[in-house]
Amino acid sequence: MISLTSPVRTRAHGWPAGVKLAALCVATVLLFKAQSLWVHGAAFAGMLVLYRLPGRVFFRAGLRALRVLWPFVVMLVIYHLVTRTPYTGAVIVLRMVTAVGLATLVTMTTQLSDLIAVVRWLVTPLRTMGLKTTYLETAIALVIRFTPVLLTKGTKLIDAWRARSPRRPGWRIILPFTVLALDDADHIAEALRARGGFDAMEK
Known part of the structure; x- marks a missing residue:
């Protein structure tokens, strides 16, 4: 979780915090169990859709919050290119960004x-x-x-x-x-x- 502020109020603000945290835990477990690049690509796209639903302002705020991940993304990409494991690297990067994005979404709306x-x-x-x-x-x-x-x-x-x-x-x-x-x-x-x-x- 890397953010606590939301520029706009969304429907998710009214949802119980326990429900959102439980859903986050389930989603994170599923992300770590999944090994398919297609599954992680779909999860990443779904996460972006969740940020986009409240509008452009919320979407941009979410992207700004996730910008802090770029050094880790770069290091992971370089490492897996050097070790010639691009598929595994893509899975790890998508998993990390999606998991952090979902967690940040919870903190932004709670x-x-x-x-x-x-x-x-x-x-x-x-x-x-x-x-x-x-x-x-x-x-x-x-x-x-x-x-x-x-x-x-x-x-x-x-x-x-x-x-x-x-x-x-x-x-x-x-x-x-x-x-x-x-x-x-x-x-x-x-x-x-x-x-x-x-x-x-x-x-």
């Missing part, structure tokens, strides 16, 4: 609070055993919420580098990106402490 409510229900057995699940719930919420934020900051960092140097940024942006991530983590920790920490969240 409020974060609804996703956390589903997670909280799923870990109910752990609470009956006396285990605290607040940490897990908060961690999942933070990962879902701040992954697109970090991706946006990373893109801006790359753009800033290109504006100042003709060389490719490469590994040189790793340190400043790490500093940005740590700074965000520090602000989040301060916000949690200001609200009473995990003890206050459990009440």
Whole structure:
């Protein structure tokens, strides 16, 4: 899942979060079981249709969210061309893009609070055993919420580098990106402490 925002409201926004997550799990399992290139091609096309149904604005937003996958697609294509396994590579690429696309579609049409409510229900057995699940719930919420934020900051960092140097940024942006991530983590920790920490969240 790499996005949480939808520029338009769709019918899927009104569907129960648990149903959408269950459907996503089933679809992902089927994708990993399928080995036919035609099946994955059809699944990829179906995923694009789901993005297109709400309109052009939603479709473009979905494509923008999936752009972060292109480095992985390039690496997989190069690897499977070198190893002379283009068929397997095509299956893996289509499977990855389709699975991430479907997951992103769920997050774009589901409020974060609804996703956390589903997670909280799923870990109910752990609470009956006396285990605290607040940490897990908060961690999942933070990962879902701040992954697109970090991706946006990373893109801006790359753009800033290109504006100042003709060389490719490469590994040189790793340190400043790490500093940005740590700074965000520090602000989040301060916000949690200001609200009473995990003890206050459990009440």
